[in-house]
Amino acid sequence: MTEERQQVRELARQFAESELRPHVEQWDRDRRLDPGVLEQLAELGFFGMRVPEEYGGMGFDLGMYVAVLEELAWGEPSVALTVSIHSAFAVGLLLAHGTEAQKREWLGRLASGEVIGCFALSEAGAGSDAAAVETRAWRDGDGWVLSGEKKWVTNARLAGLGLVVARTAEDPAGGEQPKSRGLSVFLVPMDSPGVEIGERKTTMGLRPIEVGDVRFRDVRVPGDALLGEEGRGFALAMEALDVGRLGIAAQAVGIAQAALEHARSYADEREQFGRKLREFEGIQFKLADMATRVAAARALLEAASAEPSTSRSAMAKLFASETAMWVTTQAVQVFGGYGYMRDYPVEKLMRDAKATEIYEGTNEIQRVVIARGLYRS
Amino acid sequence: MKTVVCIKRVPDTEARIRILEDRNAIDTAGLKFIVSPYDEFAVEAALRLKESRGEGEVTVVTVGDPAAGEQLRSALAMGADRAVLVKGESSVDGLATARALAAELKDMGADLILFGMKAVDDDQQQVGPMVAELLGLPCVTVVTKFEVADGRVVCHREVEGGYEVVEAPLPAVLTITKGEYEPRYASLKGIMAAKKKPLEEKDAASVESRIGVQAMSYPSERPAGRIVGEGPDAVPELVRLLREEAKVL
Missing domain, CATH: 1.20.140.10 (Butyryl-CoA Dehydrogenase, subunit A, domain 3)
Structure with a gap:
């Protein structure tokens, strides 16, 4: 395991040194990565680090995973951020709480980098007070409808899949339970009608990151878009x-x-x-x-x-x-x-x-x- | 199509080399080792051949101590199918290494045996041609690109001032140089898959090494730059020097 971790770390360092470092200044100036870099990352398997082998990934443990992220960040920190968000939220949540069908639908494509993931939690009024989410989701026939506006979604424009935290109960258990108990997580294909990605934000550092607000205008998703238990989204x-x-x-x-x-x-x-x-x-x-x-x-x-x-x-x-x-x-x-x-x-x-x-x-x-x-x- | 690539474990080209006190060996403590870069071109060439044909097997072989297993696994991570570690001394006597390799290779049934043009540690360029000689096979050196068809291999070679194309029947031995074969990164998947691929360890045929290192020393410092003149008047002289002395034009 140690030699493997060493090899994996070296590959990440070598990649960072030859493919990221030489372009960092220009990417910072242009506020974007070469699209080719994401393709290379995908090809080498970086998007599949946390996906188990049975779903087409690498099944890295956390130690190996953070070692790679460190090396990528040593090269270009915004690249590490893109991979981290994708892995921790999209891959991580699907893996821990997805049904077998949900995993089969998404994990393979997330592992190959064909689909990149993003996570939509923060809102204008829900920053450190993350439970104050106002984006709502309600049942409509067999499916759900989402409506609201999310702030500072990293990978917004790159992502094919968004994990979106929305309120499914205004007063959980008739007001007996805290507001955080009324939130749920949804798997939302980012090309769904009604998903509007706002302008890219200009940031102080990490300038190549694709961060922007995302508006959900009555976005319709199927019933199986709910991830995990209804009302357990905050946890x-x-x-x-x-x-x-x-x-x-x-x-x-x-x-x-x-x-x-x-x-x-x-x-x-x-x-x-x-x-x-x-x-x-x-x-x-x-x-x-x-x-x-x-x-x-x-x-x-x-x-x-x-x-x-x-x-x-x-x-x-x-x-x-x-x-x-x-x-x-x-x-x-x-x-x-x-x-x-x-x-x-x-x-x-x-x-x-x-x-x-x-x-x-x-x-x-x-x-x-x-x-x-x-x-x- | 069976391709065998012979590789060598060498110190990282970027490592700072220290010579041991008794002056006939380098200090390997804490030294990072890699697959000799020309051997990586050879591995890449073998993998591309397999991919273009849609069939075949790539075996990597090295003579060395067990630590060289690390380099075999790097080649497996790039995509080679299996590896053989011939346990023995990696010797300065090229013929001893060639004999150990030839003893192993003679029954492997390889259609093509590839080497890097040279190992970047001792630069001797001996082992590939010697193995060919010992096995009685045709040998083409300094190959930048090759194609295999109808039991023959067509090789593009770099020669002084140009290229030549030669062909030879298979099985054959080629030594590969930098050309078409920029080595791929081992993918993360490749690294994980490498541990499941076969890595066989064998004892080397007993061969005598007749050459020993007597002394080693550091290279002399590079000479300082030279100013050949100033302004446009200096250009013809500069061009002459670049062409005739530096031979870069």
Whole structure:
């Protein structure tokens, strides 16, 4: 298993180095990836990492999966995000809660990358308060109808399948139960009539990502589009977020590792006062602290992947994202004035890193989750 | 159609090589190893041949210590069907390696035996032609592209200043160079499938190695760049040097 993990990690690194790294600057400028990259990712099997072999995937365990995501993020973080969302939400939820028929319908195509998945939870009024979802779904004949507007859906324009969280009961159990008990998850083909994908958002970092709002205008889906139990959607979303957050932690570690490597090389080349930067103690201490925090973040991520739990995922995401932010900021500082210039790679990593402190639960929410876990026996 | 590709485990071309104190070997501690890049072209060539014919079997073989199993699995992950590890010393004596390989290959019934043009560690370019000699097979070296039809192989070769096309009857030995065969990535599926493919370990026929390394040293530093002149006046001299000295034009 270890040699395999090593081989898989090396393949991801090699791919990132030859197929992602050389284009990163241009993709950041153009705000898009070459479409060929997604095809390559699909061909090599990256979209099938979490799909079991019997459904045409690779059946990677979480450890192998996050190792690959880290390497992809080291190359281009937005690529890692696309794969992470696809895997944690579309693949993950179908696998855990899909009926055999639902799995047969979707998992093969998700594994091959023929269909890419997205997850639609956030709304204008439902961010950190995720249970405040107002998008509604109601029964109509044999099927369901969905109506509402989702915000910041990553992969929106790439996706063939959306996992959409919608309210199926206004006052669950006659108001006896919390609002979160009235949510359900639906499998919505993104080419369904009434699905409208809004304009692509312009983001600070991760500029090539396809993120946009999605409006569902009385979108009709069949009865078997309901995933899992009606009214259990919030629990499903939280469960998928546990894996999603490991993906974000992996992305953050990859970003931090990239920044560390850039700073390390620069300190070995750049001379001031007749000496290389790396010979100055002030720079040495920075590099040492950067390397230590990256190693700690990776170790926490590996531990959380080996024995997953809600708290550990939240810790890994929290620590890795703050590490990424801190390490990229230090890297910019090591580069000095050049670090602030777009001609050098580190300012981009600093912009990319910021997102990891925000999405899939802000770090404030992670702390709430972790603290709550301390009181759970 | 049975194709056998002989590969070699070599240090990563990007690794920094350290020579051991006693000066006749490199320090392999912590050193990363790869499939020699020319051998990867050969594996790619074999896989494409199989794919274009829609049938066939690709076997990868190496002579080396058990660690070389890692390189065989890389080739299996690219798509080779099975692997044979001939356990023995990977020797600086090309003939010893060739004898060990030939002893293994003679009963394998290969239609085509491929090698990389050279291994990137010792650059000797001996083993492929020697194996051909030992097996009494025709050998075509430095092949950039080949096609197989009607029991014959047509090879495109790189020669000084151009190309030539030669043909030979099968079975034959070819040594492959960079040309058509940019190696594919091993896919994730390929890596997972590789563990289920057969990897046979055999003891090498006992062969004597008659060549030993006496000493190793680091290359001399590269000479500094040279300024041949300034402005448009320097262009003819620059062109002359590029053509006659550097031979890149």
